[in-house]
Amino acid sequence: MKIINLKINGIPVSVPEGSTILQAAKLANVRIPTLCYLKDVQCVGSCRLCLVEATGARGLVAACVYPVSEGMEVRTNTPRVRKSRKTTIELILSTHKKKCLSCPRSMNCELQKLALEYNAEEDRFGTDHDIKPIDDLSPSVVRDNSKCVMCTRCVAACAQQTIGAIGPKNRGYAKVIGSPYDVSLAYTPCVNCGQCVVACPVGALYEKSAIADVWGAIVDPTKQVVFFTAPSIKATIGEAFGLPVGTNAEGKMVTAIKQLGDVKCFNMDLTADLTIMEEATELLGRIKNGGTLPMFTSCCPGWVKFAEHYYPELIPSISSCKSPQEMFSAVLKTYYCEKHGIDPKNLYVVSVIPCTAKKFEVAREELGGYTDAALTTRELAKMIKEAGIDFVNLEESTYDTPFETASGAGAIFGATGGVMEAALRTAAYKLGGTGAPLEFKEVRGTQGVKEAEYTVGNAKLKVAVASGLGNARKVIEDIKSGKKDYAFVEIMACPGGCINGGGQPYVHDEVRNTIDLKAVRAQALYDYDKENALRCSHENPAVETLYKEFLGEPNSHKAHKLLHTTYHKRDKY
Amino acid sequence: MSQNPFEGTEGQMKDLLKSIKSHRGEAGALMPVLHDAQNIYGYLPAEVQTVIAEELNVPLAEVYGVATFYSQFSLTPKGKHQISVCLGTACYVKGSDKILEAIEKELRISCGECTPDKKFSIESCRCVGACGLAPVMIIDGEVYGKLKPDDVAGILDKYMKD
Numbered sequence: 001m002k003i004i005n006l007k008i009n010g011i012p013v014s015v016p017e018g019s020t021i022l023q024a025a026k027l028a029n030v031r032i033p034t035l036c037y038l039k040d041v042q043c044v045g046s047c048r049l050c051l052v053e054a055t056g057a058r059g060l061v062a063a064c065v066y067p068v069s070e071g072m073e074v075r076t077n078t079p080r081v082r083k084s085r086k087t088t089i090e091l092i093l094s095t096h097k098k099k100c101l102s103c104p105r106s107m108n109c110e111l112q113k114l115a116l117e118y119n120a121e122e123d124r125f126g127t128d129h130d131i132k133p134i135d136d137l138s139p140s141v142v143r144d145n146s147k148c149v150m151c152t153r154c155v156a157a158c159a160q161q162t163i164g165a166i167g168p169k170n171r172g173y174a175k176v177i178g179s180p181y182d183v184s185l186a187y188t189p190c191v192n193c194g195q196c197v198v199a200c201p202v203g204a205l206y207e208k209s210a211i212a213d214v215w216g217a218i219v220d221p222t223k224q225v226v227f228f229t230a231p232s233i234k235a236t237i238g239e240a241f242g243l244p245v246g247t248n249a250e251g252k253m254v255t256a257i258k259q260l261g262d263v264k265c266f267n268m269d270l271t272a273d274l275t276i277m278e279e280a281t282e283l284l285g286r287i288k289n290g291g292t293l294p295m296f297t298s299c300c301p302g303w304v305k306f307a308e309h310y311y312p313e314l315i316p317s318i319s320s321c322k323s324p325q326e327m328f329s330a331v332l333k334t335y336y337c338e339k340h341g342i343d344p345k346n347l348y349v350v351s352v353i354p355c356t357a358k359k360f361e362v363a364r365e366e367l368g369g370y371t372d373a374a375l376t377t378r379e380l381a382k383m384i385k386e387a388g389i390d391f392v393n394l395e396e397s398t399y400d401t402p403f404e405t406a407s408g409a410g411a412i413f414g415a416t417g418g419v420m421e422a423a424l425r426t427a428a429y430k431l432g433g434t435g436a437p438l439e440f441k442e443v444r445g446t447q448g449v450k451e452a453e454y455t456v457g458n459a460k461l462k463v464a465v466a467s468g469l470g471n472a473r474k475v476i477e478d479i480k481s482g483k484k485d486y487a488f489v490e491i492m493a494c495p496g497g498c499i500n501g502g503g504q505p506y507v508h509d510e511v512r513n514t515i516d517l518k519a520v521r522a523q524a525l526y527d528y529d530k531e532n533a534l535r536c537s538h539e540n541p542a543v544e545t546l547y548k549e550f551l552g553e554p555n556s557h558k559a560h561k562l563l564h565t566t567y568h569k570r571d572k573y
Numbered sequence: 574m575s576q577n578p579f580e581g582t583e584g585q586m587k588d589l590l591k592s593i594k595s596h597r598g599e600a601g602a603l604m605p606v607l608h609d610a611q612n613i614y615g616y617l618p619a620e621v622q623t624v625i626a627e628e629l630n631v632p633l634a635e636v637y638g639v640a641t642f643y644s645q646f647s648l649t650p651k652g653k654h655q656i657s658v659c660l661g662t663a664c665y666v667k668g669s670d671k672i673l674e675a676i677e678k679e680l681r682i683s684c685g686e687c688t689p690d691k692k693f694s695i696e697s698c699r700c701v702g703a704c705g706l707a708p709v710m711i712i713d714g715e716v717y718g719k720l721k722p723d724d725v726a727g728i729l730d731k732y733m734k735d
């Protein structure tokens with residue numbers, strides 16, 4: 001590889017040939033602002049915010065796309081550069097609905113930050129925008145085009161998911177981002193993954209909020225409110241309070257939830273364990289009885305809706321297990337209510353999830369309507385702030401009984417490959433007995449597609465793991481064409497799995513462009529697993545009790561009724 | 574999705590599928606196929622865009638994005654009588670926007686649309702080089718100049734009858 005030497009603001013750096021000025025600047029610790037560029041998502045050089053002066057170039061060049069050359073001298077901080085950036089920001093502001101105070105992104109908005117840094121005036125070019133309609137018909141994602149800055153990061157994120165539910169339409173002044181015609185996102189093949197939301201730099205995209213409903217239930221004297229938190233929340237919620245990415249804040253999170261009001265807080269890692277008991281049993285059953293293989297996981301509602309739109313013929317291959325969210329709610333509204341003499345209609349079940357698709361899932365009729373509200377990590381953080389809770393300085397506490405204990409296998413559900421590894425641990429035990437392996441490192445990591453072959457007991461098991469729907473499509477096409485053949489396939493809609501879900505805290509491009517967000521967050525879960533006394537789902541005593549007292553055994557008639565579901569073909573429009 | 578009902582024939586669909594087949598697999602197949610579709614149908618009905626999206630395996634949002642970006646494509650059928658109002662600078666200064674508004678009111682459709690009976694469609698255009706006559710509108714190639722909003726109803730009446 002050829003190495004190129006150049007100087008950025010006088011600082012010498014050496015980078016591989018083909019690097020961009022932006023990449024070189026990072027090595028020199030020089031910050032260049034960006035807006036349309038988002039690592040692993042989009043690199044189009046259209047917003048002109050990253051302009052710099054470079055020798056050998058006529059005019060200013062876009063650092064995010066301009067390649068370095070030998071001996072080049074780059075200046076990122078000249079009056080000309082600063083003026084150009086300021087003007088670009090002011091032009092964006094002239095068509096922006098500047099209602100910052102009540103904006104969901106206020107204090108966490110990339111445009112606000114840029115405006116502040118470059119001393120931009122909000123009205124230098126006047127304010128010239130029409131108020132465009134807000135699309136809030138989707139149960140998951142709200143689009144407010146009056147706030148859109150046309151960076152097209154959402155379009156790129158959706159294209160990467162191979163959905164393309166949104167795109168630029170019309171031309172010139174009338175150009176907006178949206179679905180074809182005036183169709184709401186709710187009536188498109190959108191899978192509700194929210195990858196567009198976490199890609200958006202401003203307040204143009206956010207989740208459909210359930211906060212008001214949850215506050216309402218908390219103060220309602222007839223309601224008993226219970227929360228449960230998904231595996232990945234512990235690894236991400238700290239970010240919303242300024243803790244470093246990758247901090248495990250489980251103890252503080254539980255304390256904070258209990259301080260929201262008279263509520264209980266349970267551990268959803270436990271129903272991840274329950275899912276494994278059901279799913280591993282289903283898989284081994286299919287293998288033994290010659291059922292449909294490969295079996296696909298079913299815990300990601302984004303993937304499930306994707307299959308219903310694009311691969312309805314695969315429906316028999318998808319595990320019939322409900323997601324851990326829906327298993328938990330079903331158990332709460334039946335077993336827990338019976339045990340504690342609560343009328344199910346007075347129990348208000350709130351799930352905290354990393355995911356906008358789970359909001360859609362809550363409303364799926366065939367699931368029985370057991371979940372009352374689903375809050376994203378961001379919404380929970382908002383409620384904690386609204387309640388005046390000093391998160392960072394909280395004491396740690398533990399989940400409430402009887403749903404407090406879970407295994408590390410349940411926790412790693414939040415990272416791509418985690419469901420697979422958890423299932424393998426239990427399958428290996430069931431086929432091979434004690435002494436079976438605990439770690440399946442080949443299915444870990446943030447690559448989009450992972451494959452492995454394991455011998456468990458005396459069976460050979462070929463498996464694949466895909467995260468991101470573009471990668472899922474590749475794996476499925478290979479299976480369909482007969483090129484590949486697996487027994488078990490894990491699919492997560494979000495690249496990297498739920499730790500990178502569409503409901504996770506917003507992370508600015510500046511950070512996303514410099515670290516592997518998915519990997520750092522996932523590491524927190526793998527560390528948590530390692531330190532957990534229980535590593536396998538089948539060792540979870542709470543799950544054992546649940547089967548003993550209520551469900552019987554995995555895949556029993558009762559388990560089928562409460563913990564399993566069906567899927568159906570969907571049209572795209 | 575579109576306001577004029579789709580009235581495509583089997584023959585038109587056959588031509589469309591033929592065009593799709595001949596371009597499938599090419600990079601940038603969408604443009605020539607949309608072009609052919611525009612020629613076959615005279616416009617790009619929603620139903621046709623959906624077929625193109627499915628057959629070429631591209632998202633409908635992308636088809637629609639291209640169809641609404643290039644002015645050579647139209648999303649609405651052309652009426653029997655095509656009205657074009659000049660919104661070039663000279664006409665605009667002389668109030669051609671008011672003329673357009675009067676036509677829209679008279680026909681109860683917006684610029685870019687076609688009446689349900691397919692008699693009239695309205696579009697706007699840039700300078701037609703008749704600035705001396707500003708404001709100007711053209712119906713089926715015939716130029717009407719020095720218009721006042723009040724003139725509109727009388728002129729349209731002539732076309733209403735046939």
Ligand code: SF4
Pocket residue numbers: 141157158161163164165166185189190191192193194195196197
């Ligand atoms: S939620 Fe996912 S599928 Fe829907 S528009 Fe956003 S990126 Fe596309």
Ligand code: SF4
Pocket residue numbers: 147148149150151152153154155177196199200201202204205
């Ligand atoms: S909605 Fe957000 S991400 Fe999409 S183009 Fe607008 S500003 Fe960019």
Ligand code: SF4
Pocket residue numbers: 192193299300301302303354355356357358492493494497498499500501502503
């Ligand atoms: S990967 Fe996780 S966060 Fe993303 S859609 Fe699926 S369940 Fe939701």
Ligand code: FES
Pocket residue numbers: 033034035036037044045046047048049050051062063064065
């Ligand atoms: S042009 Fe470089 S970040 Fe937009």
